[in-house]
Amino acid sequence: MTRNNASINQCDPAMVYTVIAGIPLGKVDSYGSIAEKAGYPGRARWVGQLLAKLPADSKLPWHRVVNNKGMITCPRADLASKKLKIEGVAVAAGRIDMRRYRC
DNA sequence: CGCTTGACCCTGG
């Protein structure tokens, strides 16, 4: 085939987007966990870069993505925390109770 | 081809 399956081991953002879109409402997940579920362990920073370039009109629940400490490391942390609260996720001092809301 | 940047993660003190 002209296009061999050589791209199997290539970084495909689509997989990451799919995983993020699969986060249930009222729950959150960390960048490292998402990268791992997408099939790219150790590429947590890469996930962050993808979200940073994400269009503002994207339907992806990017606000449900936080770091492993439960902190919203995002330029719009205030907006994210507001959305999370609406979805039923408790946010205290910019932090989330991971042991309770993590997938 | 090499250095810098970034919505990260782990370990030690």
Add this chain to the structure above:
DNA sequence: TCCAGGGCCAAGC
């Protein structure tokens, strides 16, 4: 529990 340091990986210039 909080702070500091080092490591990791991809994209941009």
